[in-house]
Amino acid sequence: MHFFEDHSNELIISGILVLIIIVLRIISTKLVRRFAKSSDRIEHRTNLVIKYIHLLINILACIGFIIIWGVRPKDIVLAVSSIATVVGVAMVAQWSILSNITSGVILFFSFPFKIGDTIKILDKDYPIVGEIEDISAFYVILKSTEGEQVIYPNNLLFQKGISIVHNFEEEKEFTD
Template sequence: MDSVQLKIIETVVVLAAFALTLFITSKLVNKTVSNNLLKKVRGKIIKKVINLINILVCLIIILIIWGVDQSELGVFIGSLLTVLGIALFAQWSILSNITSSIIIFFNHPVKLDDTITIIDKDYETEGRVSDIGIFFIILKTKEGEQITIPSNVFIQKMIKKKIND
């Protein structure tokens, strides 16, 4: 069997294992969320993080299969992280958005699918929280509009949350 054919077969096996891992982790997260009586929307964010980790692991394994030297891969990842670190350090707002998103996810009383009003002295915004991303909180208004608010701004605003009994 040719070396290239073997690499193709190994790549297909890794991709199949990746798809199986995504399926299993999705089912496991759904089961864990329902067993622990957590909101299902929290599982959505947990799945995003797990999928990102799975994609990175799959990509690294495929690069190793195709003969990328581990020391070269280490230098590339180290360089990438260095550039990313400098970029985040140079742009404090990005770093504060990431930190704010983590705080919102774990400690803020507002969760996904909550209907909220952001109280501002000039303009009030009302909508349903449809996504809590790394950089933005996305609200959907009654009119069907989508409003994105940077996480670091969202955490500083006074929020009125509608309680659904």
């Protein structure tokens, strides 16, 4: 019973933080969904961006709880540096995955092309022309003009020039 008496301030502040987390998650979800609806975004991409935002909110909440419950700054620095070291080593090995996820989020908000568009990737070594079949967190699936299915990483879409090919059928006069 002494726990509640000794830590009443921390419990109240933690309760307020939980309410703030819930409100932030609801507001961020509504804002992203409103943005997606107004710009005709794809539902699974919308859900993916919402998950990333919720992850960020949860990380900030953990930091808040650590501060509220009075963990010594020296211990926080030690824990964060240890975690950063492990994550840093893992990210060096997995930098392309993080790069593709980041590119996927940027593609969601900038949305320079959509499913059904025909694009040309301006790569001098391996140029690709294809119709976009799907856009995911890690890659874009294209159907090439030869009928091949090409899976192209999102991060390379930002490194290469891309042009959207418009197939306007012009009426031409037939001559013999």
